[in-house]
Amino acid sequence: MRIIACIKQVPDSEAKVKAEDGKVSWGDAPLVINPFDEYAVEGALQQKEALGGTVTALCIGPESARDALKHALAMGADDAVLVSDAALAEIDTVGAARVLAAAINKIGGADMVVFGRQTLDNGSGLTPAQTARVLGWPMLGLAGQIKVQDGSVTVDRVIEEGRQTVSAKLPAVLSVVQSIGEPRYPSFMGIRKASKAEIPVWSLSDVNETAPAPVVTRIELMNPPTQEREVEMITGESPAEIAEKLADKIFAEKVL
Amino acid sequence: MKTFVYIDHFKGEVQPAAWEALGLAKIFGTAVALVFGTGLDEITKAAFEYGADEVIVVDDSTLTDYRAEPYASTLSALASSSTPDLILFPATARTRELAAMSAVDLSTGVLTDVAKFEMNGEQLVATRPIYEGKVLEKTVCSGKPVMATIPGRAFPKPEHVAGKTGTLTKAAAKTDALTTVQGYSASESAVNLGDAGIIVTGGRGVSNNPSLIPPAGMDEKQAEVWRAQQGFALVTDLALLLGGAVGASRAAVDGGYITYSHQVGQTGKVVTPDLYIACGVSGAIQHIVGMRNAKIIVAINKDADAPIFKVARYGVVGDLFAILPALTEVLKKKLGK
Ligand SMILES: Cc1cc2nc3c(=O)[nH]c(=O)nc-3n(C[C@H](O)[C@H](O)[C@H](O)COP(=O)(O)OP(=O)(O)OC[C@H]3O[C@@H](n4cnc5c(N)ncnc54)[C@H](O)[C@@H]3O)c2cc1C
Numbered sequence: 001m002r003i004i005a006c007i008k009q010v011p012d013s014e015a016k017v018k019a020e021d022g023k024v025s026w027g028d029a030p031l032v033i034n035p036f037d038e039y040a041v042e043g044a045l046q047q048k049e050a051l052g053g054t055v056t057a058l059c060i061g062p063e064s065a066r067d068a069l070k071h072a073l074a075m076g077a078d079d080a081v082l083v084s085d086a087a088l089a090e091i092d093t094v095g096a097a098r099v100l101a102a103a104i105n106k107i108g109g110a111d112m113v114v115f116g117r118q119t120l121d122n123g124s125g126l127t128p129a130q131t132a133r134v135l136g137w138p139m140l141g142l143a144g145q146i147k148v149q150d151g152s153v154t155v156d157r158v159i160e161e162g163r164q165t166v167s168a169k170l171p172a173v174l175s176v177v178q179s180i181g182e183p184r185y186p187s188f189m190g191i192r193k194a195s196k197a198e199i200p201v202w203s204l205s206d207v208n209e210t211a212p213a214p215v216v217t218r219i220e221l222m223n224p225p226t227q228e229r230e231v232e233m234i235t236g237e238s239p240a241e242i243a244e245k246l247a248d249k250i251f252a253e254k255v256l
Numbered sequence: 257m258k259t260f261v262y263i264d265h266f267k268g269e270v271q272p273a274a275w276e277a278l279g280l281a282k283i284f285g286t287a288v289a290l291v292f293g294t295g296l297d298e299i300t301k302a303a304f305e306y307g308a309d310e311v312i313v314v315d316d317s318t319l320t321d322y323r324a325e326p327y328a329s330t331l332s333a334l335a336s337s338s339t340p341d342l343i344l345f346p347a348t349a350r351t352r353e354l355a356a357m358s359a360v361d362l363s364t365g366v367l368t369d370v371a372k373f374e375m376n377g378e379q380l381v382a383t384r385p386i387y388e389g390k391v392l393e394k395t396v397c398s399g400k401p402v403m404a405t406i407p408g409r410a411f412p413k414p415e416h417v418a419g420k421t422g423t424l425t426k427a428a429a430k431t432d433a434l435t436t437v438q439g440y441s442a443s444e445s446a447v448n449l450g451d452a453g454i455i456v457t458g459g460r461g462v463s464n465n466p467s468l469i470p471p472a473g474m475d476e477k478q479a480e481v482w483r484a485q486q487g488f489a490l491v492t493d494l495a496l497l498l499g500g501a502v503g504a505s506r507a508a509v510d511g512g513y514i515t516y517s518h519q520v521g522q523t524g525k526v527v528t529p530d531l532y533i534a535c536g537v538s539g540a541i542q543h544i545v546g547m548r549n550a551k552i553i554v555a556i557n558k559d560a561d562a563p564i565f566k567v568a569r570y571g572v573v574g575d576l577f578a579i580l581p582a583l584t585e586v587l588k589k590k591l592g593k
């Protein structure tokens with residue numbers, strides 16, 4: 001099995017992110033592997049363990065994104081590829097999907113490409129299905145469980161209404177959710193291996209793509225309105241008294 | 257402006273946000289509802305009654321179960337031939353894929369989870385959350401049609417006019433399916449957090465009632481889960497009384513107290529109910545990003561310094577095992593139930 005896990009680098013979820021001078025600022029918070037993509041790496045590694053083969057971590061991003069790829073290597077990925085090009089600074093998800101598909105082809109294809117559910121920064125969750133469409137491969141989204149047998153993959157899809165079991169022939173594109181299992185911590189050996197790894201950096205021309213012109217563009221950044229109301233603490237002698245006062249407050253808000 | 261509204265449904269059950277999208281389309285101009293699947297008479301009728309000027313029905317056995325590829329190809333073909341300016345979708349697991357794929361086919365883009373639309377001359381400008389809602393962006397899509405998904409409860413539901421009709425068009429399906437649906441199991445409790453007007457959430461605190469004595473023979477972990485279930489029973493009682501849904505923090509999900517479909521937050525659902533009651537939830541940033549836009553937040557926590565109080569409108573410092581039953585009791589009386 002040749003498995004590719006697509007990952008992105010994003011500011012840590014604890015970061016105080018805000019709009020500042022028309023740019024997104026996250027202060028000195030660290031950049032980390034997108035948390036959802038840790039599940040993608042975990043899902044990919046589980047399949048490698050079950051079936052043998054290799055896991056390649058793939059990322060489009062600036063040079064700094066090497067660190068996110070190193071995290072995937074430390075978790076147990078066999079190798080990593082960074083696609084980095086100044087022309088990719090403003091790509092939208094369709095553009096990212098085209099470039100990922102081109103990189104997947106250049107890697108030599110795969111039996112399975114595993115994505116996270118969505119990125120923390122852009123958060124659209126569009127890229128997996130768009131990459132599948134560009135490749136012409138089946139899309140199995142939001143997998144909470146993956147099973148490969150006889151050239152087919154079956155997933156339990158976690159959707160609003162419950163769980164749906166869906167299968168397709170390989171090669172296929174998958175995205176995974178948290179039910180896949182907690183991402184493993186990098187092992188000591190893994191960290192050592194990752195720190196020594198040479199990560200190839202491909203430009204757009206290396207993957208035979210031209211710069212995709214973004215169709216979706218940002219025209220303004222804003223900070224959400226700040227909460228102007230203070231919390232009102234409800235106190236009383238007994239739970240019953242507190243409950244009575246709280247119930248009155250809730251009624252007065254007309255939300256029931 | 258002509259807008260396609262994709263009426264997302266699961267086994268005939270329509271996502272309420274689909275009607276909200278239809279209401280929005282009517283404000284922009286002509287609303288054409290798209291209904292895919294089999295046995296679609298009820299949904300078609302409802303689409304007219306919620307305001308569709310035209311309903312395009314694609315009834316084909318290939319489309320019985322939602323599958324990404326034939327649904328996307330069918331949608332793309334319809335959009336190519338009747339050139340809408342805008343395609344709106346209720347934001348669901350299905351439409352995220354469907355819109356994504358059609359955008360590739362049509363060389364356009366998708367604006368996801370749009371909270372607000374405005375016109376800038378001829379151009380539609382969408383406001384949407386990024387970085388988990390810590391920042392908002394205004395975005396535009398230069399492709400045509402513009403495609404956008406809207407979360408539940410972001411836009412008003414249009415009026416339902418019984419008996420209203422309009423133009424009914426039948427269209428052919430594309431049948432390029434690449435996947436097979438093998439089966440389905442409903443979640444134990446139907447949780448549709450995205451559409452819930454009231455959510456009562458339990459955190460790790462629901463397991464913290466040392467005075468509850470678990471049945472004999474349980475090990476420590478089993479006893480913890482057992483206690484948590486007693487706690488969640490109180491959470492559920494209140495949710496049921498108020499006609500709301502049950503939410504959970506990740507600690508509660510990871511602890512095995514309740515299933516993942518209930519999780520609110522960064523790796524769960526982002527919700528915007530009118531009332532959110534957080535019980536035994538500390539208020540980690542990853543939880544807050546999922547619920548801070550609720551209209552009224554009530555927090556019940558033992559710890560007066562818990563960060564959840566920073567986003568709450570009303571707070572109670574106390575034991576949820578004492579406060580929750582009392583609150584349910586009082587509300588029951590006040591609601592006359
Ligand atoms: C990448 C990432 C993604 C994450 N995504 C999510 C997510 O989507 N959703 C999410 O919720 N978390 C998420 N988390 C986890 C998050 O950081 C917190 O660990 C989690 O929210 C804590 O859950 P909790 O508040 O239930 O538990 P705790 O933090 O343990 O808080 C329990 C609270 O209950 C109170 N308490 C205890 N007993 C009682 C009692 N009897 N009565 C009243 N109060 C009581 C305590 O005072 C405490 O404040 C994520 C973390 C990471 C790193």
Ligand SMILES: Nc1ncnc2c1ncn2[C@@H]1O[C@H](COP(=O)(O)O)[C@@H](O)[C@H]1O
Nearest residue numbers: 006007060115116118119124125126127
């Ligand atoms: N720049 C990128 N490089 C590699 N994979 C990406 C990139 N952007 C997004 N992805 C993948 O696509 C998923 C969804 O991203 P998004 O559509 O931006 O929410 C992520 O969880 C990643 O698996």
